[in-house]
Amino acid sequence: MSDTKNKQGNHFFILQRQLCRRRLWLIAAVVLYMVMYYPVAVVMLIARSNEVAKLQNMSPELTLSQRLVEVGTWIGMRQGFLWVTVLMAVILAIHGFSYLFSMEKQDFYESQPISRMERFWSIYANGFLIFEIPLVIGMFLSIVLAMVMNGMSMVTFVDAMLELVRLTIIFFSSYSLGILAVMLTGNLVVSGIMAVLLMFADQACVALVQSFENMFYKTYCFYGQRNSSFLLSPFYNAMAPSRWINSNYYFRYARMNLTQLKDLLSYCWKADLVSILVGATFLAISIALYRKRKAEYAGMTILYRPVRTVIRIAVSVAAGLFAGQVIINLFNSPTSRTGTVFMMVGIVFVTVLCSGIVEMVYELDIWKFFVKFWEIAAAAILAAGIFVMFRYDLLGYDRYVPKESEVESAALYVYNDNSFYYPMEQNAKESTGDETHVLEDMKLTDISSVLAVTGPGMELQREESDDSNAAKGWGAEVCYRMKDGRKVYRSITIPYSLDPDVLDAITGSIEYKEGLIPVYSDRAVSETAEKSGTLTFCNGFRSLSGNGALYREFAKAYRKDLEHYSFRQMNEENSIGRVSFEAYRPCYMSMDFDVYPSYENTIAFLQSNGLYPEETKAEDIEGMTVTEYTDNSSSSAEFTETEEIQDILKHSMMLVSSNWKDSTGVDYQYGISIALKQGEASYFSLNFREGEIPAFVLKGLEENRVQNDDGEMDDDFLK
């Protein structure tokens, strides 16, 4: 019958050709993006760099560096457009397999002489090739153009190659997720929603849990909330470099070297490995579901009842808990009785409502609200159960103190009134704060002493959260590094009444000092920063500054004095001043070091270098202003007579540092500011000792209060 037999070529290529013909719009969109993003944008970026360099008369080295930064941050692992890859992958997946949503198309395709698996792999490969071929060509074109325009180095090249591999991994995992979304659903809209659910469910779950922990757990520590390097979501894992940059901000716009690239990679590889595993798992599930899939599923919402049940319950529970958070914002305390009742009712109501709506959407029928009532009931019970679990701490989060034998090491970070911000040991171009430094690097091995502090600390933290007005201890954070690799963080309040011997055992240990005070880990500071830094000593009244080159000598003297560093020493002595070191190169750093009367070596260093101001006497003071703070207002009185100033100085004290000080003995209701005769103001204010406020001060404040009241009355009258 047929005039000629058709020459059947390689089936794979025939199918690819056919698929490409029908996906021309998508191919055009992907190609356009790749062309614009890679060769075109790279040429523009290099041209812009050259232009800027010309305008600013940059040296050839700096201009090259600028070009490499521009190219590296655009096509390397720090690029910010990974979400486009994720989006493309999901669109290509859903578009490729969307024929399964239509009976008409299935009649057409499934009746043709191609096996189901052959069709699956053809579509799968087609989506992959539509993305991968323009990506590879675009990337190589941009590399060649960058080379031609002198904007490429070996590190940038390796960076770009690594990014090419990462983009392929991200595409693979997102593409598999998109296919799974299709295999679980029967129409286009629902498959899109399913893809979003699969992509963001774990992040939403983590966010919900963290917000509930923060809301109800009194010992919850924000530091422990830091983003993990990976979750299951391909989108989350794709953003691993962004998270690394957020905690190492300098690298966003820096010219990287191989070591830094390795650092970035060492953070990302786990996320990428998880992406590969997740992608492979999703693909395997998709294949199994595809083999099982029946043609008559076309047009349905979610195909499998167990999946429907899981999603219905999960979505409605999440919605209920989210609603609970919105409701609780209306109350001052989430743990109040009224707040608890409203939250419980709100959570259950929204969960039931959402559960009904989900079923209505499944069936596209408004009368299906109460269908499968057990699912509604299960969701409501689960949501209420989760709420109760957090609200009443059924898991014992606030009571958790690990066993000594389980802890490898610990870190104790006490909230101090001085702070450190200084270069990391491993990377002098990046600064870190004292909280990060302590919680990451302090390794206390005397676990029994740590537990002797954290046990009562947890207890007091629970009490203080209920009655935050009465401070009974020092706020702190503890990190337990468990032997099984976990890190457990808690916020605690160390009671003022705790046995000083226990605190001495911790604070006096070299592990504590090395983990807290930067003079023990200042190699980077000593080597680079001292050339551009400033060393300043301030005794509260006056300050004197010297060259940063003095830092090394100061650190030596200070380290010697720190041999006697302990809780008791700081608690019993009053700081006589503070040494500050500040520098801006190679990165910003700022460090405060408290000086106590017993720090003889430091004092001798300051004196010998002309950094120790003379003692300030009453005669040096122009005037003092005492301010009384009450709940709703404040009143002030000024004192300029030398006798009055002498009397005030006699009954007051200057707290340059309040580290490890309790609030007893000081009257914080009154503040005393000082104006010196040279026209300067003092750096710190004074506070009266408890019960030692001179009568003339009280009288002066009283008079001024009356005058102020009169003034207010006049004002009111005039109004």
Add this chain to the structure above:
Amino acid sequence: MIETMNLTKSFDDCMAVNHVSITMNDKEVFGLLGTNGAGKSTLLRMLAGVMQQDEGTICIDRKPVYDNAEIKRNIFFIPNDFYFFPNATGREMSKYFAEMYPDYSEYRFGKMMKDFGLDPERRISAFSKGMKKQLSLILGLCSGTKYMLCDETFDGLDPVMRQAVKSLIAKDMEDRGLTPVISSHNLREIEDICDHIGLLHKGGVLLSENMEEMKTSIQKVQCVFTSDEDKEMALGGLEILSSETRGRLCTLTIRASREEIEQHFRCVSTVFFEILPLTLEEIFISETEVVGYDIRKFIMD
């Protein structure tokens, strides 16, 4: 040969095809009759390998069809709503099928398009419903497959086109042994082309008969007997499907050959005796009434 054995397919609680056992011989036109919802499309989808049966077996040339690319090279399925690529022309569809079916003839496609007055370069989206049906039939005939499954394909065609297509099918049957399976909800649309009829109702097969055999095995007799004894003697041993008496004139539908009936009546005395030709409709009505159905209301509208 297409054989189904105890074929069953259900959608949720609805049994679409209920234990259907049918045999479709090569080089015969099999007509699949039934009302909307009778299960015709589902049965054809299973025969085309689009749907998988819940129970039973389908064998085409002794091989299962579902997910069997080798067997599907011999099958072209023309569903009620044939899918054409968006913005595609007839020529593009033809090229697509040329790559799918080894015996597809693009030359024949061009010729048939011309014969049917269809422009192969025109976008299919601009075609009328009838033109799309014609195009799908042309593509099916050009595919050169042994089996062509047509789901209500003739329903949208005008009488002239229907005849043209029927003659093309007949020619292909003669030339290359085409075996068409044609479903319809209207017997009159396909009675002149079918060799074998399967009647589906509510998922089950009411009957499956060869047309020729059906026509020769059932006769309509009008007669006036001289006495009741003669009547008893004449009809004794014959299978009477229906009987109607007006005055002395009896109209009978009898399952027997013409010769057999004549032999029975030769022995008795009749005032009047005549064997009348039976229309296909009448045969169907008689056959289905026997099993308790009145098909007039669902396939003779």
